[in-house]
Amino acid sequence: MRTQLIRNFSIIAHIDHGKSTLADRLMQLTHTVSDRELHAQMLDSMDLEREKGVTIKASAVRMEYTAKDGKTYELNLIDTPGHVDFGYEVSRALKACEGALLVVDAAQGVEAQTLANLYLALEQDLEIIPVINKIDLLAARPDEVAQELEDLIGVDALDIPRVSAKDGTNIEAVLEAVIEQVPPPQGDPDAPTQALIFDSHYDPYKGVIAYVRVFNGRISKRSILRLMSTRVETEPLEIGVFSPAMQPVAELQAGDVGYVATGLKTVQECRVGDTFTLVEHPATVALPGFQPLKSMVFAGVYPAESEDYVLLRDALEKLQLNDASLNYQPETSQALGFGFRCGFLGLFHMEIIQERLEREYDLDLVFTAPSVEYQITLTDGEGILIDSPADLPDPNDIAEIREPWVEINIITPTEFIGTVMDQVTRRRGEFKNQEYLDRRRVQLSYYIPLTEILVDFYNDLKARTRGYASLDYHFHEYRAADMVKLDLLVAGQAVDALSIIVHTDQAYSKGQKLVSKMKSVIPRQQFDVAIQAAVGKRVISRANVKALRKNVLAKCYGGDVSRKRKLLEKQKKGKKRMKMIGSVQVPQEAFMAVLRLEDE
Numbered sequence: 001m002r003t004q005l006i007r008n009f010s011i012i013a014h015i016d017h018g019k020s021t022l023a024d025r026l027m028q029l030t031h032t033v034s035d036r037e038l039h040a041q042m043l044d045s046m047d048l049e050r051e052k053g054v055t056i057k058a059s060a061v062r063m064e065y066t067a068k069d070g071k072t073y074e075l076n077l078i079d080t081p082g083h084v085d086f087g088y089e090v091s092r093a094l095k096a097c098e099g100a101l102l103v104v105d106a107a108q109g110v111e112a113q114t115l116a117n118l119y120l121a122l123e124q125d126l127e128i129i130p131v132i133n134k135i136d137l138l139a140a141r142p143d144e145v146a147q148e149l150e151d152l153i154g155v156d157a158l159d160i161p162r163v164s165a166k167d168g169t170n171i172e173a174v175l176e177a178v179i180e181q182v183p184p185p186q187g188d189p190d191a192p193t194q195a196l197i198f199d200s201h202y203d204p205y206k207g208v209i210a211y212v213r214v215f216n217g218r219i220s221k222r223s224i225l226r227l228m229s230t231r232v233e234t235e236p237l238e239i240g241v242f243s244p245a246m247q248p249v250a251e252l253q254a255g256d257v258g259y260v261a262t263g264l265k266t267v268q269e270c271r272v273g274d275t276f277t278l279v280e281h282p283a284t285v286a287l288p289g290f291q292p293l294k295s296m297v298f299a300g301v302y303p304a305e306s307e308d309y310v311l312l313r314d315a316l317e318k319l320q321l322n323d324a325s326l327n328y329q330p331e332t333s334q335a336l337g338f339g340f341r342c343g344f345l346g347l348f349h350m351e352i353i354q355e356r357l358e359r360e361y362d363l364d365l366v367f368t369a370p371s372v373e374y375q376i377t378l379t380d381g382e383g384i385l386i387d388s389p390a391d392l393p394d395p396n397d398i399a400e401i402r403e404p405w406v407e408i409n410i411i412t413p414t415e416f417i418g419t420v421m422d423q424v425t426r427r428r429g430e431f432k433n434q435e436y437l438d439r440r441r442v443q444l445s446y447y448i449p450l451t452e453i454l455v456d457f458y459n460d461l462k463a464r465t466r467g468y469a470s471l472d473y474h475f476h477e478y479r480a481a482d483m484v485k486l487d488l489l490v491a492g493q494a495v496d497a498l499s500i501i502v503h504t505d506q507a508y509s510k511g512q513k514l515v516s517k518m519k520s521v522i523p524r525q526q527f528d529v530a531i532q533a534a535v536g537k538r539v540i541s542r543a544n545v546k547a548l549r550k551n552v553l554a555k556c557y558g559g560d561v562s563r564k565r566k567l568l569e570k571q572k573k574g575k576k577r578m579k580m581i582g583s584v585q586v587p588q589e590a591f592m593a594v595l596r597l598e599d600e
Contacts, residue, residue, distance in 0.1 A: 003255040005071060007182045008213065009129075010078040010093055012117035013103035014470065018133040021165040022103055022174070023061070023079055029171050030063040030075070032243060059199075060211055060257055061244040067179050075178065076257035078198065078213075080117070088293060091120050092198045092273045095289055096213035096257065099127040099182030101174065102149075106132050106140035106162070110148050110437065112411045112472035118153070129177050130155055136164040148438060185215075187254030192283040193217030195252070195260075195276040202321035206237050206261035208270045209246075213257050215287060217278065220251040224279040225260070228286040232269045233279055237261040267324040293325040295343025296404070296475070297350055297454065298387035300331055300368035300497060301357075302339030308363060309338045315361035316340060319353065326353060331388070333497045336366060341388060347454060368497050372450045375402040375478050389499035392485045395536060402478040404450045407432065410461065411443050412469040419464045420444060427452035428503065447476055451501070486511055488518065489532040489539075511541040519543040 013019040027033050063075040080093045094100060100121045104110055121128060130149045132142050146157035161173040199211040212219075219225065219239055226233045238261040240248040252258045264270050273290040277283040303312045320326050327343035344350040350370060357363050373387045377400040386392055408429075412420050414436075421431075424446050432445040453473065461469050484507055488498040498518075502510050511533030518531045522545055529545040550571070553564050 002253070003187065004184045006074045006076065006185055006255045007099070007178055008076045008078070008097045008185055008255070008257055009099040009101060009178055009182050010080050010097045011101045011103055012080055012090070012094070012114075012121060014105070014108075014111040014113040014117075017103050017105040017108070017111075017114070018165045019103050020079070022101070022131070022133060022163070022171075023077060025165050025168050025171045026075075026077065026175065027061060027063060027244065028168070029175065030065045032061060032063045059244070060242045062241045062257065063243075065175055065179075067176060073179055075175070078257065088291070089199065089272055090117060091124070091289065092196070094121050094124045094126060095287070096196055096198045097124075097126060098185060099129060099178065101178070102128050102130045102153075103133050104130065104145055104149065106134045106142045106145050107137050109141075109145045109441070110152060110411070111470035112409050112443075113470065115152075115409065115411075115443075116472040116474070127182050128153055128155075129174075129181055130160045131174055132160055132162045133165050135162050135169065136167055144438075151438070185255035187214070187216050189216075189218050189254040191216040191254075192281050193219060193223075193276065193278045194283045194287055195219060196287050197270060197272055197274050197276065199272055200267055200270055200324075202267060203261065207263040207265055208267055210260045210262055210270050210276070211257075212252070212260055212276060214252050214254050216254050216283070217281075218251050218253045219260065219276065219278075225262070225276045226279050226282060227270060228275040228277055228283070229271065229290055230269055230274065232264065234262045234264055237263045267321060271324060293345065295325070295327050295373070295387075296346055296450065297344045297370050297372060299342060299344070299350060299370045300333065300336070300339055300388070301328070301342050301354075302333065302336040302366045302368075302497075304364040304366055306337045311361065312340065312357070312363055312365070315357055315363060316342070318361075319356060323353075325349065333368075333390075334493075335495045335497045336368075339366075343387070347458075369500055370454045371501060372404050372454070374404075374483070374501065376400070377402075389485050389501050390496050392501060395484070400480050401483045403481045403483060405447050405476045405479050406450050406453070406473045407445065407476045408448055408453065408471060408473040409443055409445050410469055410471055411437065411441060412465050413440055414442050416465040416469065417442060417444070420461065420469065423457075423460060423464055424448060427457065449479075449481070449503075450475075484535045486514070487534045488514060489530070489534055490518070490522065491529050494534075507535050508540055511535075515541045515543045519545055524548045 011019045011023060060076065060078045063077065064072055065075055066072045078093045078096055080090045102114070102118055104114060118128065130153065132145050134140060135142050142162050146160050149155060149160055150157040161170060161177055163170045163174060194216045195212040195214045197210045197212055200208050203209050221236055221239055224233060224235050238248050239252055239258060240246050241258040246259060249258065260276065262270055271292065275286040301312065303309050316328050325345050328340040331339055331341040333339065344353060347370065354365065354367060357365060371387060371389060373385055376384050376386060376393065376398055378384065378393065378397050379399045410420055421444070427448060429446040429448040432447055434445070435443045437443055458471055461471060482504040483501050484504055486500050486502050486507055487494045515531050515533050522529065522531065524545055525547060528547045531543050531545065532539045533541040553567060556564050556567070
């Protein structure tokens with residue numbers, strides 16, 4: 001059978017362990033791309049991916065390789081995103097494979113994201129092939145890392161390929177391991193069609209292009225396809241494979257990985273994890289595991305100049321065409337004017353969207369402090385969801401507030417256990433367990449509120465451990481919490497965009513920090529400006545920005561003191577009137593200061 005010569009596999013790794021470079025070497029060795037066309041990180045199409053050393057968008061490539069047994073095999077490599085925020089996309093990409101290369105840095109060893117992706121692969125029952133990369137580094141310790149992997153997954157340390165993707169050392173051993181150990185795909189080309197969508201992107205001419213793995217049946221250009229969750233029907237404009245550019249073919253059969261140009265106009269109609277089937281002979285059940293993407297982090301996005309609002313709206317529309325996980329809706333702020341409330345998969349996803357908006361669309365933006373989605377039960381029994389402090393109901397109407405908690409796994413050298421535990425405990429973390437990976441490193445597991453790791457948690461962790469710790473997190477549950485809204489008042493007026501939802505125990509300390517920050521960033525006016533932090537009607541912290549004093553006595557070189565007093569009284573009345581009608585402009589730095597509250 002044709003499928004006996006097909007191998008579908010992916011590469012999983014921690015950030016910057018050499019996943020994309022290894023993919024480059026595999027394509028070079030199989031002559032999928034010529035040396036003239038080859039450039040670094042072929043499968044990473046965005047500048048951001050190259051700069052940050054992390055794959056953001058999944059991609060696929062078909063390679064042909066003649067093995068030592070003389071047979072020519074079709075190898076489908078599905079490259080997975082490399083960050084915890086894209087965990088669902090990783091799970092769908094792994095679902096499309098039968099095996100996975102687990103790439104580990106010879107200098108850094110097993111890290112948190114390595115374990116997270118390994119567990120995802122084991123859940124899908126994939127054949128795991130460990131690979132030790134970067135053996136060319138001076139700090140490389142391949143024997144120790146091989147022993148770590150043997151203890152972790154039970155593969156003999158001597159059988160693990162040791163490679164350098166940078167200079168191409170021992171890459172052929174990886175391809176041979178894939179052919180020997182990854183099982184060929186199972187599937188019946190004559191059964192009702194089932195094809196998994198593991199990623200998609202938008203093309204202005206061909207509509208949504210879905211990346212698919214065909215499990216059963218076949219798809220040809222004349223097929224009328226139906227999406228099993230949305231019930232949308234479409235006739236493909238084109239079907240094909242990645243090599244690595246899109247190359248049209250007549251049909252895709254069971255076991256194949258390729259693409260379908262659907263002609264659909266929005267990515268929401270063609271979601272990652274959904275199943276294609278034929279309208280004529282439909283499958284009775286969809287492939288398991290599909291779930292709608294859920295935003296975990298929310299923030300307000302406003303143009304720095306109000307006339308850029310239309311440009312921001314257009315930019316978000318275009319970004320959403322390629323990224324179905326980005327949600328946005330219009331929002332108005334008294335301080336910032338018109339903008340949008342956006343939902344993101346996580347902090348890294350938010351950072352990527354912010355950078356793309358600023359770079360690709362040349363926009364100057366203000367992002368408000370990120371928040372999470374709270375479940376609120378009102379006194380009348382009604383349940384609501386809110387993701388913005390401005391939407392929090394009156395405290396008298398709230399029976400209970402529940403906040404999202406996540407489980408975090410931190411891998412750190414043993415010498416930093418104390419400082420890491422201190423950091424997590426300060427942020428309301430609950431200890432779960434600790435496990436020694438070897439004599440030098442330990443994995444700490446905690447439950448912690450998601451809101452506590454949103455701002456500067458990762459930077460603080462890296463600073464405390466001199467950059468050696470790694471972090472992975474995933475959603476755990478919602479828990480009841482005593483939360484309050486902390487408002488900031490400038491000259492008696494509440495600035496809605498600076499409101500944050502905090503735990504009652506932290507209200508006073510955070511209020512004090514917020515007021516101190518604001519005092520340093522709000523410019524002095526011609527009158528005293530009061531800055532206050534308040535919970536409800538109760539002011540919990542206050543500071544004054546002193547007035548700029550114009551010397552009205554400068555022109556008085558002598559004369560009676562009553563003349564000077566008259567001028568000072570006139571100035572006093574003018575300042576009083578100015579304070580009544582004057583408005584204070586809150587600068588952009590003030591909104592960024594909220595994000596840096598933990599620095600002090």
